[in-house]
Amino acid sequence: MAARSNARTTFALVAAIGIPIAACDAKLPDDDLSGVLDAYGREYRTLRQQAGEADWLLNTRIIPGDTTAASRSERAHLALAELAGDPRLQRWLRRQLEAGTPTPIERRQLEAILRSAAPYAAGYQSAVARRIRLENRQVETLFGFDFRVDGRSVTTSQIDGVLRTSRDEAERLKAWEASKEVGEALRPRLLELRDARNEPVRAFGYEDFADFKASAYEVGRDELLALTDELVADVWPLYRELHTWARYELADRYGAEVPTDLPAHWLPDRWGADWSALIESNRAELDRALAGRAPEWIVREAETFYRSVGFEPLPESFYERSSLYPAPPEADYRKNTHASAWHIDLERDVRALMSVEADARWYETTHHELGHIYYYLSYGRPEVPVFLRTGANRALHEAVGSLLGLASMQGAFLESRGLISGGRAPDDRRRALMREALRFVVFTPFSAGVMTRYEDELYRGAIDERSINRRWWELVRAYQGIAPPTERGERYADAASKTHITNDPAEYYDYAIAHALLFQLHDRIASDVLGQSPHDTNYFGEPRVGDVLRPLLEAGATRPWQSLIREATGEDLDGRAMAEYFSPLLERLREENRGRTHTLPSESPRG
Ligand code: X8Z
Ligand code: ZN
Numbered sequence: 182m183a184a185r186s187n188a189r190t191t192f193a194l195v196a197a198i199g200i201p202i203a204a205c206d207a208k209l210p211d212d213d214l215s216g217v218l219d220a221y222g223r224e225y226r227t228l229r230q231q232a233g234e235a236d237w238l239l240n241t242r243i244i245p246g247d248t249t250a251a252s253r254s255e256r257a258h259l260a261l262a263e264l265a266g267d268p269r270l271q272r273w274l275r276r277q278l279e280a281g282t283p284t285p286i287e288r289r290q291l292e293a294i295l296r297s298a299a300p301y302a303a304g305y306q307s308a309v310a311r312r313i314r315l316e317n318r319q320v321e322t323l324f325g326f327d328f329r330v331d332g333r334s335v336t337t338s339q340i341d342g343v344l345r346t347s348r349d350e351a352e353r354l355k356a357w358e359a360s361k362e363v364g365e366a367l368r369p370r371l372l373e374l375r376d377a378r379n380e381p382v383r384a385f386g387y388e389d390f391a392d393f394k395a396s397a398y399e400v401g402r403d404e405l406l407a408l409t410d411e412l413v414a415d416v417w418p419l420y421r422e423l424h425t426w427a428r429y430e431l432a433d434r435y436g437a438e439v440p441t442d443l444p445a446h447w448l449p450d451r452w453g454a455d456w457s458a459l460i461e462s463n464r465a466e467l468d469r470a471l472a473g474r475a476p477e478w479i480v481r482e483a484e485t486f487y488r489s490v491g492f493e494p495l496p497e498s499f500y501e502r503s504s505l506y507p508a509p510p511e512a513d514y515r516k517n518t519h520a521s522a523w524h525i526d527l528e529r530d531v532r533a534l535m536s537v538e539a540d541a542r543w544y545e546t547t548h549h550e551l552g553h554i555y556y557y558l559s560y561g562r563p564e565v566p567v568f569l570r571t572g573a574n575r576a577l578h579e580a581v582g583s584l585l586g587l588a589s590m591q592g593a594f595l596e597s598r599g600l601i602s603g604g605r606a607p608d609d610r611r612r613a614l615m616r617e618a619l620r621f622v623v624f625t626p627f628s629a630g631v632m633t634r635y636e637d638e639l640y641r642g643a644i645d646e647r648s649i650n651r652r653w654w655e656l657v658r659a660y661q662g663i664a665p666p667t668e669r670g671e672r673y674a675d676a677a678s679k680t681h682i683t684n685d686p687a688e689y690y691d692y693a694i695a696h697a698l699l700f701q702l703h704d705r706i707a708s709d710v711l712g713q714s715p716h717d718t719n720y721f722g723e724p725r726v727g728d729v730l731r732p733l734l735e736a737g738a739t740r741p742w743q744s745l746i747r748e749a750t751g752e753d754l755d756g757r758a759m760a761e762y763f764s765p766l767l768e769r770l771r772e773e774n775r776g777r778t779h780t781l782p783s784e785s786p787r788g
Contacts (some may be wrong), residue, residue, distance in 0.1 A: 193606045209273045214283060218290055221270070222567035225529055228264055232257035233525040239317060240517040240534060241504040245325045251317040259306075265294075266301030266309070266381075274298075286566065286739060293568040299393050300382035312377035315370050319683045321761045323630035324517045330355050334580075337451075337518055338507070338538065340414065343447045345458040350435050354666055357446035361675050367683065368674035375639055379685065391640035394687040398574050399741070406637065407753075409629035409690045410787050412697055413660065415756030416625045419763055422770035424662045427456060427781050441780045442664035445657075449555065452679060453663045454627040455620055462616035463592055466601045467541040476506050476537040482598075483547045486589060490720055491727025492555050496529050499554065507536040518544050519680040522553030527570045528561045536577065545586045550744060552582020560737030573733070573742035575688055579695035581730065585720070586700050587617070593719040605717065612764050614716060621696050622763060629693035630660030634788050635676055636687045649674050659786045700759035701750040705729065715762060 209217055235254035242250065264270075274295050277283055283291060301309055326605045328335050335356075343356040375390070382393040388402070395402040424443065432439040432449045457464060471479065484495050502525075516536070523532045537543045556578055556709035560570045572578035588594060588770050592613055595601040634656055638644050644652050650669055653676040657663050669675055676682055681689050707715040710725050720726045734747045748753050 183498045187258060201491055209270065210279075210682075211273075211276065214277055214287055216296075217273075218287065218566065218568075221294065224264060225261075226567050228257070228261045230526045230530075232261050233523060237523060237525065237532065237534075239520075240324075243321055243515040243517070244323050244513065245321070245515075248603055251314075251321070254312070254317055259310060262301040262306065262309045264297040264302050266306070268303035271295065271298055271303065276602075278315065281541060286569075289739065290566050290568045293571075295567050296393075296396060297568070299385040299387060300378070301384045302384040305381040305384055308377050308380040312374065312381075314433055315374040316683070317365055319370060319374065320517065322366050323363060323680065323683055325515050326366060328359050330359045330363065335359065336507075338536065341451065341542075344446075344451065348434065349508050350446070353446045355450070360451045361669075362677050364674040364677040365672060366673075367677035368649065371674055371682075372646065379642075389640040389642070391687040402637075405690065406633070406788055409633050409693060410785075412629045412693050413626055414785040414787075415760045416763075418616065418773070418783075419622050419760070419767045419770070420626055421779055421781045421783070423456070423618060423769060424781050425774045425777050427459065428769055428780070429777055430459070431772075439778075440664075442658055442662050444666045446666045448663070452627060453657070453661055454624050456623045457616045457620040460612060460615055462612045463595055463601050464541045464616055467544065467590070467595060468601045471539045471541060471544060474539050476539050476543070479539060479544050479547050480505055483544075483551050483585075483589070486548065486585065486721060487551055487555055489722045490585075491724035492682060493558065495551075495554065496531070496558075498529070498530065499531055499533070502530065503532040504534050505537055507538065517684075519684070520550050521684075522550045524557040524561065524570075527567055529558065531557045531561075541590075545590060545606070548586040549579075549582035549591045552580075552585055553578060556581055556734050557733035559731065562735075565735075565737045565739060569738040571738045572744050573689040573736060573738055573740065576694035576696075576698060577733070577742060577745075579691050580608065580667045580698040580702065581660055581734065582696055583692075584646045584699040587621075587699060587703060588718055588720045590617075591716075591718050593713070593717045594721055597719050597721055610717060611766075611769070614763070618763050618766055621700075621759070624696065625693050626660040628689050628696075630786065631656045632679070632681070632689035633693070634660075636682070636689065637788075640687055647671060647678070662781045694754070697756045697759050698746065698750075698754055700762050701752065701754070701757075702729070704758045704762070705750045 232254065235250065235257040237785070239250040244250075274291050278288065278291050278295075283478055299310075304561040322457045328337060328340060330340075339359065340356045340360045343352060344360075347353050347356070382390050385393075387393040387396065392402045395405045398405055427448075428439050428443055431437075431443070435447065443453065445453055448456055450456065480500075488494060504516060507518070508514060516535045517534060520533070520535045523534065524530075525532060531554045533547075533554060535547065535550060537547060556572060557570075582775075592601065592605045592609065596603055596605060631653075635653055638652065648671075650671050650673045653674075654665055654669060657665075665675075699736075703718075704715055704725055706720070706729055707713045707718045710729060711718065711720070711723055713719065729749060733745050743753070
C-alpha cells in the first residue's frame with residue numbers, strides 16, 4: 182500500500198509541474214530544478230499545513246481516551262513522510278547537488294529538503310509510524326497527567342507557585358516529588374521512542390538522532406558540543422559563586438547545615454534551572470503590579486512593545502486562532518501547558534499556545550513567544566523559498582524573544598510603562614543584575630550541560646534501562662551541583678519530566694546558544710545603537726532596535742547564520758558578551774562569599 186501511494190504522491194508532484202507521465206514510473210526531470218523545487222514546496226506546504234492543524238488540535242484539546250486527534254495527526258504525518266521519504270525524490274535531490282549546477286540559494290534549498298527527509302528515510306515507514314504514535318502517546322501522557330499532592334489534583338502551575346514562593350520545606354518536598362511522578366509514566370516508552378527516532382536517520386547516514394538534530398547548524402556534532410562546553414566554561418566562575426551563595430543562603434533559610442550539593446527541592450524551579458525567584462527584585466514588584474491585570478492585557482502589552490520597536494501589528498487571526506489562556510477548570514479537555522509558537526501555513530497563519538496568567542513569568546514568556554511569531558512573519562513571504570522559511574539556526578529563533586524578554590524586565594523600561602515605581606537606586610540595580618544572573622547564568626549549566634549531554638548520550642545508545650535515572654542525576658550533580666532530596670532509583674525517569682525530552686528532542690542547547698547570542702545582540706543594541714547602559718535599558722519606542730533585528734529575521738535560512746550574526750553584532754557567536762555583562766556581579770559575589778567553602782570545582786565539567 183505504501184508503494185502505491187508513494188507513486189501517487191510523486192505523480193502529484195510530477196503533475197504539479199505539468200509533465201504528463203504514467204504514475205507507475207513517475208520521474209522527476211533533471212533540467213527543471215526551479216520548477217521541481219516550486220512544485221515540491223507547494224505540495225510540502227499543503228501537507229505540512231494539514232499536519233500542523235492536526236497537531237494543533239492534539240495539543241490544545243487533549244481528551245484522555247479520545248484518539249481522534251491522535252489518529253488525524255498520525256495520518257497527516259504519514260502523508261508527509263510519504264512525500265518527503267520518497268526514495269526517487271531523494272536520489273534526484275542528491276543528483277542535483279552532485280551535479281554542481283545549482284545556484285547558492287538552490288543548493289541551500291536542496292540541502293534543507295534532504296535534511297528534512299531524514300526522519301522519513303525510505304524503507305523505514307514502520308519506524309516512522311511507530312515514532313509518530315509513541316510521540317503522540319507521550320504528549321498525551323505528559324499533558325493529560327494528573328499531578329497529585331496529598332491525594333489532591335494540582336496543576337503544574339500550582340506546583341511551580343509552591344516552588345517559587347513557599348518557605349515550608351515539607352510542602353516544597355511534596356510539590357517537587359509530585360512534579361516528577363510524570364517521569365515514571367513516561368519511562369516505559371522512552372527507549373522505544375529513542376530507537377524509533379534513531380532508526381530512520383541512521384539509515385539516512387547520520388550517527389543517530391542527536392547527530393541529525395545537530396546537522397541543522399551545518400557544523401559537526403562535535404563542534405557543537407565543544408561550543409556548549411565553552412558556554413558552560415564562560416559562565417562557570419560566576420555559576421560557582423552563585424552556587425556557593427545559594428547553599429549558604431538557603432541553608433540559613435531552612436535552618437539546615439550548609440550542604441555540599443543543593444537539594445533540588447530548595448530551588449524555585451522543577452529542574453533547578455531558574456533561581457530568580459530566590460531574591461526580592463523588580464520581578465517580585467512586577468508580579469504584584471500584574472496581579473491586578475487581565476492575562477489578555479499581558480499579550481497586548483507584549484505586542485505593543487514589539488510594535489514600538491518597529492514590528493508590524495499582529496494579524497487579527499493570531500488572536501482568533503491562538504490558544505492563549507489556561508483551559509477553564511471545568512473543561513472536559515486539557516491542553517499542553519508548555520508555551521510554544523506555531524507557523525501553521527509558513528505564511529501568515531501564526532499562533533501561540535500558552536496558558537498566560539497575570540504574573541511576571543508569563544509576562545516574560547509571552548515576550549519570548551512573540552519573538553518566534555515575529556520571526557515567522559518576517560520570513561513567511563514569497564521572496565523566501567518555502568524550505569528556507571525557518572530560522573537561520575534554531576538558536577536564533579530562541580534568541581529574538583528572549584532578547585525582548587530580557588529588555589521587558591529591565592528597570593528603565595518597566596518604570597516607563599508604569600509597571601514598577603521609580604525604585605531604581607544603586608541597590609535596586611544590584612538586585613536586578615543578581616536576578617538576571619539567577620535566571621540566565623544559572624540556566625547555562627542545565628541547558629548546555631545536563632540536557633545537552635544527557636540527550637547526546639541517550640541517542641548515542643550510552644544510556645540503557647539501568648542508567649536512565651542514574652545518569653541524569655550524575656550529570657545534574659556535575660554540572661549544576663544539585664542533588665535529589667531523596668533516593669531516586671531506576672523506577673523514575675526524572676529527565677522525562679522536562680517537556681523537551683518528549684516534544685523538542687535533542688535540541689535543548691538551542692536555548693543556551695540563544696542566551697549567549699542575546700547578550701551579544703543586547704550589547705550591540707544598548708551600547709552602540711541606543712547609547713544606553715545594557716544593565717538598565719528602555720527599548721520602548723526605538724525603531725532602531727527593529728532596524729538591527731529585521732535584516733536578521735527577514736533572511737530566514739537563505740544565508741549562513743554565521744554571516745548574519747557577524748553582520749548584526751560585529752562578532753562571532755560566543756559567551757564573551759554574557760560574561761562581560763555579569764562581570765560586576767562576579768566581583769561582588771567573590772567578596773560576599775569570602776570565607777565560605779566552594780564545593781564546585783574551579784574547572785567546569787567537560788563532556
Ligand atoms: O521552552 C521554552 C519556551 C518555548 S520555546 C517557553 N523555553 C525553555 C524552557 O522553558 O525550558 C524558554 C527558555 C527555556
Ligand atoms: Zn522558544
